[in-house]
Amino acid sequence: MSRKSSREPIGRPSSVSFRLRSLEYLLPWALAACTAWTAIFMFPTALTAWGMAFVALVLGAWSRAFPARAPSVMMLRAVLLLVGASALHLSPETAGAAGPFYFWPVTIACGFALLLERPWALGLFALCITEYALALWLLPPVNAWRDALASSILLIAFPAIALVFARSVQRSDAQVEASLTDVQTGLYNAAGLFAHGQELFHACRREKRPLSLALLQFRDMKDVSLILGRTAARTVFVNTVGALARATQGRSIAARTGREEFALLLPGMNQEQAKSLLEDRLGRPLRVVIEVRKRKVTIMLDSAILPARDRSPTLEALYDQVRHRLMRKRAQLNDPQPAAQDSPSAAVPLLEDTDSAPLSRLEINPTLPMSLDQLLSHGDPGAPKPRS
Known part of the structure; x- marks a missing residue:
């Protein structure tokens, strides 16, 4: 390149x-x-x-x-x-x-x-x-x-x-x-999401149309870079950004809200429609597939989607609720919770979860079904075993 x-x-x-x-x-x-x-x-x-x-x-x-x-x-x-x-x-x-x-x-x-x-x-x-x-x-x-x-x-x-x-x-x-644009990806940044997204948020409220917000995060991008190299990590990044760019149709907005976090604001779509759109672009479960050394490596994406409801008076409040739900999903995977990124919206000490029902196992998207070392050596009898 x-x-x-x-x-x-x-x-x-x-x-x-x-x-x-x-x-x-x-x-x-x-x-x-x-x-x-x-x-x-x-x-x-x-x-x-x-x-x-x-x-x-x-x-x-x-x-x-x-x-x-x-x-x-x-x-x-x-x-x-x-x-x-x-x-x-x-x-x-x-x-x-x-x-x-x-x-x-x-x-x-x-x-x-x-x-x-x-x-x-x-x-x-x-x-x-x-x-x-x-x-x-x-x-x-x-x-x-x-x-x-x-x-x-x-x-x-x-x-x-x-x-x-x-x-x-x-x-x-x-x-x-x-x-308001992220230089690296060409998507909107967090400021762009809230500046333009707030207009769509209030427009959908006035027109009584549904609106959903989806958040996606990587958890193994650092491992991809360390084990597979920066080229493979960039390929994963490029494929994800391209899929989100193709998903922005009509009045929807795609944004990069963190180092490894992306947001998709979908006016006119309820939660199920937003989920179907993401699965159509990134597969079910959400993943990015790349080829390394003539082997396919699958990187999973953690995601959370919530519709705008009466308890979400602003787009910032909806973002905090979706992000809280995403962190809750990741915590239920028994993985250490990563360092919290700075939220673009105001800090909220206690967030009321919009869905108090326990999360089912099928609702939680694991990041990798196996380690990257196992993925690279899978199917190769002569490959060295990963260290425990």
Whole structure:
């Protein structure tokens, strides 16, 4: 592994910040509202106008349920909105491109200029101008040049101003996002989990939707590094981070909250759904499998998952409850409890367990079914026996 690549984040950090992708849905919903309002007073029988208002409403709902984590996804949605603008501009019943719906390409270019990085925004700006020019050419109005010049100045001036403002907004937003991101993994750090996760926590409370928090910890990473080497330990780390990054779909958040601890905040999922998602990504029981000396070595993960309940007024309180449950699981394995990591939330002297029922043996995930020495020598008669 090159020196340069070793410094790159392991996961695939989103190139669209949490705040910007959380605002994307407002743009198509604003287009839907303005289109419906215009249709009520000017084109009450124009099916094209009502149809495009519905399309914008659906695209907004899609953006809200699945925020764009990559600029290509956001660009795709912008192009779909631009196709809707073409349908309005090429419809004679809505007065064409010189009619009142010229605000579609203007709004698309201005709004996404604030959300997308400059190269993507400039590309979309060019597409908006091209769409408007083609619409004027294919369906020319009565006074083509006069109407075109009057409308095109808005299509050029407003997005240009938005591009100037976007540079300042995106620069400050990138600085905030960098302070909330773990440099090594590209996932959020503890501060990022609580800063962005608290918004999702309260949003799920308002919408009366479920929310679950999962914590995962290694217990043998030090043994992996000592016995198998740093390369094997990094492989385990990379595979785990990659699995968590792939598990972050929709509005979920993955974070590294400790040296060997990871958190996954899953809005819209109850405890069973969150458990199924983790098992789908990391197997059942949760584990990471690597190949060392042509033998497969399995590293188990300790985990705990709890849903948000009334006794969890904040995300910090829910985190403390999940972590307390995870420590309780590890204590029942009759292993020495490791040194407690500093909790990102306020210290809680006595935590009320959210589930007072005793933990079954099946609920406790052992870290290793056998020692690493036994794993390496397993199946090899000539291999030396591990020392007792």
